[in-house]
Amino acid sequence: MIMEKLDKCLACVRSKTDFMPDTALVLGSGLGEYADHVRISEIINYSEIEGFPVSTVAGHKGRFVFGWIQDVPVVIMQGRVHYYEGYPMTDIVLPVRMMGLLGAKKLILTNAAGGVNPDFRPGDLMMITDQIATAVPSPLIGENPDTLGPRFPDMSEIYSRRMQEIIRLEAENLGIGLREGVYVQFTGPAYETPAEVRMCRAWGGDAVGMSTACEAVAARHMGMEICGISCITNMAAGISDKPLSHREVEETADRVADQFSRLITAIVKKV
Numbered sequence: 116m117i118m119e120k121l122d123k124c125l126a127c128v129r130s131k132t133d134f135m136p137d138t139a140l141v142l143g144s145g146l147g148e149y150a151d152h153v154r155i156s157e158i159i160n161y162s163e164i165e166g167f168p169v170s171t172v173a174g175h176k177g178r179f180v181f182g183w184i185q186d187v188p189v190v191i192m193q194g195r196v197h198y199y200e201g202y203p204m205t206d207i208v209l210p211v212r213m214m215g216l217l218g219a220k221k222l223i224l225t226n227a228a229g230g231v232n233p234d235f236r237p238g239d240l241m242m243i244t245d246q247i248a249t250a251v252p253s254p255l256i257g258e259n260p261d262t263l264g265p266r267f268p269d270m271s272e273i274y275s276r277r278m279q280e281i282i283r284l285e286a287e288n289l290g291i292g293l294r295e296g297v298y299v300q301f302t303g304p305a306y307e308t309p310a311e312v313r314m315c316r317a318w319g320g321d322a323v324g325m326s327t328a329c330e331a332v333a334a335r336h337m338g339m340e341i342c343g344i345s346c347i348t349n350m351a352a353g354i355s356d357k358p359l360s361h362r363e364v365e366e367t368a369d370r371v372a373d374q375f376s377r378l379i380t381a382i383v384k385k386v
């Protein structure tokens with residue numbers, strides 16, 4: 116079933132483009148404008164792909180952008196669907212799997228996240244070094260598509276150490292004070308309670324969000340090399356006294372868009 120749906124979507128995309136990406140990039144909430152930096156070859160809206168999950172959140176674009184960053188052929192997801200929108204987890208990770216099947220061997224995941232580490236500040240960029248996905252269902256539950264990967268995949272280096280080393284160097288070269296830490300995924304759509312955020316900290320988390328970790332599991336399952344950047348758009352609930360709002364998330368993401376863009380371009384070029 117999973118492969119049938121994936122093959123159908125893949126055939127649909129292949130009927131529209133023969134572009135061969137080397138690297139895949141997922142742009143998180145408020146970070147979608149980065150796609151303006153791409154020398155565009157083709158754009159395919161998710162709604163043009165039969166059976167493809169389409170975002171229901173206002174302001175979330177939903178399309179694939181194929182093109183080049185510097186000279187690297189990339190496929191970019193401008194907007195993603197989230198588990199809280201009601202799709203099964205296998206649908207949520209279908210786009211990432213499809214980018215893998217289109218030929219992308221490397222994956223750069225980005226997101227907006229709440230800062231759980233009290234040393235962080237809104238506007239910080241955090242390189243994801245590891246993740247906790249246990250608060251959401253695994254996208255690998257159910258029949259295992261053996262052609263994608265094994266039943267029990269190893270996750271001991273889910274975020275590539277090689278890529279992390281490059282990202283550290285590039286951030287330093289650009290003068291960007293990069294944070295590092297563990298990303299924790301919850302389902303949302305409600306922001307966490309202060310008690311949940313304390314739990315998250317006790318677990319060893321540094322940032323919390325509603326995406327990414329499930330995508331990383333599915334991509335790693337099929338052998339993609341992964342890195343991730345979180346934009347800390349706000350302090351998580353209870354870390355500061357301020358109530359959380361989607362508007363603050365968007366405003367902070369806008370504020371750091373320039374730094375974010377410079378870092379992503381450097382990463383794409385060097386990884």
Ligand code: HPA
Pocket residue numbers: 227228229230306307323324325348349350351352359364
């Ligand atoms: N919690 C969960 N998801 C988020 C947050 C948060 O504080 N900020 C941005 N996305």
